[in-house]
Amino acid sequence: MNVKTICLAILTQGETTGYDIRKRSTEGDYAYFMEASFGSIYPALSKLEEEGYVTSRTVAQEGKPSKRVYQITPTGREFFINSLYDELNDDMFRSEFLLFLRFVEDLPRSLVEKRINERIAKCDDAIENVKKLEKEFTKPSERWVLNFGQHCMRNARQYLIEQKHEIIALAQEEEHPARAAE
Amino acid sequence: MNVKTICLAILTQGETTGYDIRKRSTEGDYAYFMEASFGSIYPALSKLEEEGYVTSRTVAQEGKPSKRVYQITPTGREFFINSLYDELNDDMFRSEFLLFLRFVEDLPRSLVEKRINERIAKCDDAIENVKKLEKEFTKPSERWVLNFGQHCMRNARQYLIEQKHEIIALAQEEEHPARAAE
DNA sequence: TCCGTCATATATAGAGTTGATATATATCGA
DNA sequence: TCGATATATATCAACTCTATATATGACGGA
Numbered sequence: 069m070n071v072k073t074i075c076l077a078i079l080t081q082g083e084t085t086g087y088d089i090r091k092r093s094t095e096g097d098y099a100y101f102m103e104a105s106f107g108s109i110y111p112a113l114s115k116l117e118e119e120g121y122v123t124s125r126t127v128a129q130e131g132k133p134s135k136r137v138y139q140i141t142p143t144g145r146e147f148f149i150n151s152l153y154d155e156l157n158d159d160m161f162r163s164e165f166l167l168f169l170r171f172v173e174d175l176p177r178s179l180v181e182k183r184i185n186e187r188i189a190k191c192d193d194a195i196e197n198v199k200k201l202e203k204e205f206t207k208p209s210e211r212w213v214l215n216f217g218q219h220c221m222r223n224a225r226q227y228l229i230e231q232k233h234e235i236i237a238l239a240q241e242e243e244h245p246a247r248a249a250e
Numbered sequence: 251m252n253v254k255t256i257c258l259a260i261l262t263q264g265e266t267t268g269y270d271i272r273k274r275s276t277e278g279d280y281a282y283f284m285e286a287s288f289g290s291i292y293p294a295l296s297k298l299e300e301e302g303y304v305t306s307r308t309v310a311q312e313g314k315p316s317k318r319v320y321q322i323t324p325t326g327r328e329f330f331i332n333s334l335y336d337e338l339n340d341d342m343f344r345s346e347f348l349l350f351l352r353f354v355e356d357l358p359r360s361l362v363e364k365r366i367n368e369r370i371a372k373c374d375d376a377i378e379n380v381k382k383l384e385k386e387f388t389k390p391s392e393r394w395v396l397n398f399g400q401h402c403m404r405n406a407r408q409y410l411i412e413q414k415h416e417i418i419a420l421a422q423e424e425e426h427p428a429r430a431a432e
Numbered sequence: 433t434c435c436g437t438c439a440t441a442t443a444t445a446g447a448g449t450t451g452a453t454a455t456a457t458a459t460c461g462a
Numbered sequence: 463t464c465g466a467t468a469t470a471t472a473t474c475a476a477c478t479c480t481a482t483a484t485a486t487g488a489c490g491g492a
Binding site: 183210216 | 251255256259262282283284285307330331334335338339340341342343344345346347348349350351353354355357361364365368369372389390391392394395397398401402404406409410413416420
């Protein structure tokens with residue numbers, strides 16, 4: 069799944085801008101399963117236009133820079149829906165937090181506690197964000213995906229809270245020598 | 251977190267090869283929170299050697315190609331442990347499966363059921379794999395991370411099984427016209 | 433026996449992506 | 463007034479992935 073596919077997926081649900089695609093993929097309704105940056109979205113939209121999968125028009129705005137609104141073409145829609153029949157690639161998950169926890173024995177308790185608390189707070193923020201998003205969506209599949217994300221996040225958060233003291237107990241009581249020596 | 255950091259993390263736990271780093275990051279004990287490919291691992295190891303964070307030696311093997319074994323230097327170890335004190339970046343999660351589910355209404359039930367079953371089977375494989383891995387590890391933090399991964403996967407699997415029929419019901423009873431017309 | 437596949441092992445080219453930065457304008461709060 | 467934030471597009475170097483090439487041995491099936 070590349071950025072072109074993400075753009076087509078979002079455009080399938082209505083015309084929009086590159087700026088908005090990025091926002092939805094990093095903070096909005098798509099944020100919990102995909103992401104894309106400006107550096108890949110703008111070139112992707114240009115290519116999609118070349119290929120005839122999208123069209124664009126420039127819209128002037130008061131008090132804001134004028135924007136370029138993209139719409140998907142019938143060909144683009146067909147191409148996207150057909151691509152949903154392809155074999156699915158595996159999920160990708162990366163977590164610096166879990167890498168960090170793998171080395172708790174080498175780190176001071178104060179730092180470990182701080183990072184775990186930060187993590188729990190981030191989960192809370194994310195759950196709040198999903199709750200807000202759910203109100204904006206009525207299509208059952210859209211709500212289902214958001215619910216699934218929320219369910220997984222709540223579960224991870226709960227497990228972390230339950231295990232918190234056990235993990236902190238694994239950390240060093242004193243500041244790590246390598247760091248303390250600085 | 252870049253590939254250089256992943257290499258250092260794995261090398262912190264013992265000398266190894268580029269091939270093994272890739273294997274552990276895609277199928278082994280690191281697979282549930284990071285990943286790296288050959289195209290990034292080999293250049294990363296070369297750079298780390300240039301920078302003095304690792305050293306290497308070539309080891310001839312019978313019946314197998316000779317391999318290049320990397321070891322972390324004291325400087326490399328210090329650099330890695332210090333980097334664990336940095337602010338943590340957010341987790342990254344991407345799922346073609348969830349993108350697929352977001353468009354169930356446009357897809358035939360047979361396909362949706364097939365993909366959900368494939369997904370559940372993959373969860374089962376992954377859970378089995380983590381169980382095997384857990385036996386190989388004794389360090390509490392390593393086991394904790396594997397357990398956390400297993401817990402999250404079991405939860406997602408269970409939720410999917412519970413919701414399966416509800417999702418399938420959202421899909422189209424007939425083959426999608428756009429596809430059927432091909 | 434021969435052939436394909438799989439596992440070990442390193443390496444690279446080309447395509448794709450990220451992260452940082454530049455540009456421009458307007459609003460909001462300190 | 464100053465900095466931060468939001469809207470909006472765009473680009474570039476650095477990084478990463480996917481696919482492929484190379485080489486060898488083992489294993490199983492036709």
